[in-house]
Amino acid sequence: MAIDLVKEKYNDAINTVEIGPSGSKTVKVGGETTMPFLFAEGGMPNAPVVALEVLDCEPSDWPESVKKSFGDSIKTPVAWAKACVSEFGAKILCVRLQSVHPDYGNRPAEEAVATLKSISKEAGVPLIVIGSGDDEKDNEVLPKASQALKGENCLFGIATQNNYKTLTATALADGHSIIGESPIDINIAKQLNILISDMGLDPKRIVMHPTTTSLGYGMEYVYSIMERARLAAFIGDKMLSMPFILFVGQEVWKTKEAKEFGEAQGVNWEIATSVAMLQAGADILVMRHPSAAKSVMKYIDMAMNK
Amino acid sequence: MALSGLDIYKLLPKTNCKDCGFSTCLAFAMALAQKRTSLDKCPHVTAQAKEALESASQPPIKLITIGSGDNKLEIGNETVMYRHEQKFFHPCGIGFLVEDILSESEIDKRIADINSLKFERVGQVISPDLICVKNTSKDKDRFAGSVKRVMDGTKSNIALYGDDSAAMAGAVSLCRARKPLVICGDSGNLDEFIKLAKTGSLPLAVTCSNIEEAASATAKAKQGGVEEIVINIKAKNLSGKIQDYALMRRTALKKNFRPLGYPTISFTDSVEPDIELAEAISYATKYAGIVIIRNTKKEYVFPLLVTRQDIYNDPQKPVQVEPKIYEIGKVTNQSPVLVTTNFSITYFTVAGEVESSKIPSYIICCDADGMSVLTAWAAEKFTAEKISDTLNNIGIMDMVGHRKVVIPGYVSVLSGKLEEISGWKVNVGPREASGITNYLRGYK
Ligand code: SF4
Numbered sequence: 001m002a003i004d005l006v007k008e009k010y011n012d013a014i015n016t017v018e019i020g021p022s023g024s025k026t027v028k029v030g031g032e033t034t035m036p037f038l039f040a041e042g043g044m045p046n047a048p049v050v051a052l053e054v055l056d057c058e059p060s061d062w063p064e065s066v067k068k069s070f071g072d073s074i075k076t077p078v079a080w081a082k083a084c085v086s087e088f089g090a091k092i093l094c095v096r097l098q099s100v101h102p103d104y105g106n107r108p109a110e111e112a113v114a115t116l117k118s119i120s121k122e123a124g125v126p127l128i129v130i131g132s133g134d135d136e137k138d139n140e141v142l143p144k145a146s147q148a149l150k151g152e153n154c155l156f157g158i159a160t161q162n163n164y165k166t167l168t169a170t171a172l173a174d175g176h177s178i179i180g181e182s183p184i185d186i187n188i189a190k191q192l193n194i195l196i197s198d199m200g201l202d203p204k205r206i207v208m209h210p211t212t213t214s215l216g217y218g219m220e221y222v223y224s225i226m227e228r229a230r231l232a233a234f235i236g237d238k239m240l241s242m243p244f245i246l247f248v249g250q251e252v253w254k255t256k257e258a259k260e261f262g263e264a265q266g267v268n269w270e271i272a273t274s275v276a277m278l279q280a281g282a283d284i285l286v287m288r289h290p291s292a293a294k295s296v297m298k299y300i301d302m303a304m305n306k
Numbered sequence: 307m308a309l310s311g312l313d314i315y316k317l318l319p320k321t322n323c324k325d326c327g328f329s330t331c332l333a334f335a336m337a338l339a340q341k342r343t344s345l346d347k348c349p350h351v352t353a354q355a356k357e358a359l360e361s362a363s364q365p366p367i368k369l370i371t372i373g374s375g376d377n378k379l380e381i382g383n384e385t386v387m388y389r390h391e392q393k394f395f396h397p398c399g400i401g402f403l404v405e406d407i408l409s410e411s412e413i414d415k416r417i418a419d420i421n422s423l424k425f426e427r428v429g430q431v432i433s434p435d436l437i438c439v440k441n442t443s444k445d446k447d448r449f450a451g452s453v454k455r456v457m458d459g460t461k462s463n464i465a466l467y468g469d470d471s472a473a474m475a476g477a478v479s480l481c482r483a484r485k486p487l488v489i490c491g492d493s494g495n496l497d498e499f500i501k502l503a504k505t506g507s508l509p510l511a512v513t514c515s516n517i518e519e520a521a522s523a524t525a526k527a528k529q530g531g532v533e534e535i536v537i538n539i540k541a542k543n544l545s546g547k548i549q550d551y552a553l554m555r556r557t558a559l560k561k562n563f564r565p566l567g568y569p570t571i572s573f574t575d576s577v578e579p580d581i582e583l584a585e586a587i588s589y590a591t592k593y594a595g596i597v598i599i600r601n602t603k604k605e606y607v608f609p610l611l612v613t614r615q616d617i618y619n620d621p622q623k624p625v626q627v628e629p630k631i632y633e634i635g636k637v638t639n640q641s642p643v644l645v646t647t648n649f650s651i652t653y654f655t656v657a658g659e660v661e662s663s664k665i666p667s668y669i670i671c672c673d674a675d676g677m678s679v680l681t682a683w684a685a686e687k688f689t690a691e692k693i694s695d696t697l698n699n700i701g702i703m704d705m706v707g708h709r710k711v712v713i714p715g716y717v718s719v720l721s722g723k724l725e726e727i728s729g730w731k732v733n734v735g736p737r738e739a740s741g742i743t744n745y746l747r748g749y750k
Binding site: 002003004005006007008035037038039040041061102103133134160162183184213215216217218219220221223224227228231254257261262264265267268269271272275276279280291295296298299302303304305306 | 566
């Protein structure tokens with residue numbers, strides 16, 4: 001039976017963002033011209049990537065089941081980062097500068113930056129660098145970190161509607177890209193992208209964080225915001241044409257479903273949330289448990305198979 | 307897809323004979339479009355026109371029922387590609403494969419495992435919906451034996467999967483009362499399966515290797531008198547399957563193309579349990595009416611069931627938490643009292659931050675129809691009066707010795723009025739939940 005199938009073909013593509021100094025290890029994300037994995041309708045020139053998350057200090061509030069899967073390496077940030085790359089197959093890392101946070105050591109910015117520099121040098125993969133979550137400390141440490149990694153073409157975060165100027169200015173000065181975060185709100189997402197671009201940063205240097213929520217905790221809101229933004233981008237909304245980053249590990253390992261019913265269920269919770277986000281259009285997944293990350297990397301390979 | 311009056315008019319005899327009680331065919335057509343009359347009032351309409359009109363009045367993707375009674379499974383009747391456009395209506399069925407090459411004790415073990423899969427989440431009991439018995443052995447008696455064990459061991463809905471129609475007929479005779487889904491695995495035997503499904507008034511799933519074949523097979527089944535049809539495509543890989551299912555759904559929805567207007571069934575191919583889970587999640591989010599998996603371990607099934615629950619939530623209706631007092635940590639009568647709305651994400655976010663602050667606190671969720679703080683405030687569901695009322699009636703006065711409350715920074719404008727009418731001292735908290743940890747640490 002000859003059928004006139006309804007294919008969705010879009011004229012506009014998601015921006016391609018490059019992370020890392022140019023060379024063989026550069027990670028490219030974005031570039032889609034179709035909803036996820038619909039290869040008869042458009043392309044996904046760059047496979048989504050999994051970034052393992054490492055801190056600049058030993059994590060104090062991660063569940064034991066996640067920590068122990070890294071062995072002793074988790075006690076020293078540089079060894080941990082190296083293990084993520086060599087043992088667990090990460091092609092990109094997300095370094096969280098947790099140690100400067102008043103609740104997590106309150107260490108001086110210089111120390112955190114020194115650790116970050118060693119990680120960058122030793123791990124040898126592109127970096128995503130995010131602050132501690134304390135605005136005041138982050139406004140101090142992130143510019144220093146940015147300067148220390150000048151030319152490394154990192155992805156820095158996290159800029160919000162209320163706090164984006166410092167980060168945008170430093171990214172501009174040191175040649176990095178940045179993450180803009182909005183609270184599950186497509187209008188704020190767009191507004192923030194406009195504000196950041198208005199300061200002179202190339203929109204192709206912005207990655208959107210639509211907010212992450214774990215499976216079972218409102219994941220579907222994020223899912224739908226992502227689909228809406230994507231569809232708008234495909235029909236020409238340039239201020240929503242940025243790739244998505246999702247901090248899946250951070251959210252999943254907060255939930256009691258992940259923490260309290262055995263390691264396997266936690267790992268599966270992280271896999272399930274990640275896969276749902278990939279089906280909604282995620283480009284970068286920041287994950288915590290190395291087994292979950294490994295499964296999701298395998299899944300991405302399978303899903304990218306045409 | 308509804309037809310306009312003009313579309314209907316084109317199909318009528320256009321003789322204006324008035325036998326229908328209307329003065330013209332056009333008037334009748336208009337009335338029909340508005341559902342003020344029915345087609346049988348016109349005695350002259352052709353069979354062809356009748357069929358066209360009837361099919362246009364049906365939903366673009368047919369509703370299929372498997373099983374009977376309270377736990378019957380209804381799938382299909384979907385109307386959109388993306389949940390934000392309206393919602394997904396009928397949660398996909400999730401079931402397990404039981405192959406008849408297993409020994410009796412293995413089958414019993416599997417049944418016991420499946421029966422134990424029941425979970426409670428946000429006030430809903432979630433569990434799998436069906437068991438798919440497959441005639442892998444190609445042995446008729448073995449198939450019947452397995453079906454019988456499953457029938458005896460569970461109340462679950464049943465799907466029967468096989469290539470051979472004689473074996474299938476035997477199996478069907480054992481479980482007809484449960485209205486099983488009959489899955490034809492070999493398109494070469496489709497004619498016999500069609501007869502079988504028609505005779506028993508059972509839903510039939512056709513297995514095909516591409517969309518064109520599927521459309522031919524469903525047309526054939528429909529012609530053969532089968533009303534309820536499900537499509538199973540054996541695509542060469544995961545993306546191929548998602549693409550096929552998306553194209554079928556879109557073509558059915560956008561063009562009202564009948565032969566593809568049926569729900570789908572998807573079987574996982576992966577053997578490794580983690581990848582099988584990932585595969586199953588892909589199908590649950592992307593257009594499968596039924597997902598059949600192998601793994602019965604609860605730490606795999608639970609996240610899959612929750613994914614389905616999330617995706618099929620009505621996006622128009624925010625998921626709410628019960629409006630009440632929530633205790634985070636070991637609270638005392640001096641612990642801080644925070645007030646927010648009963649939108650689930652708002653509550654979960656605030657609760658998460660309070661938990662990580664390690665300062666035991668009370669969170670009061672006001673009934674704001676499940677809206678977030680700013681939306682509820684704008685809609686006047688989160689007002690000084692409402693908060694005051696809640697504070698004074700929810701029972702918190704008996705639980706704490708102080709009268710101090712923290713309100714979200716976004717509604718700082720409410721603080722004056724709230725103090726005045728509630729008698730509580732009002733402190734304005736941070737705008738974003740991420741500021742709560744720091745705020746609580748410095749809170750006196
Ligand atoms: S009965 Fe039929 S043909 Fe006659 S006027 Fe009515 S619609 Fe027209």
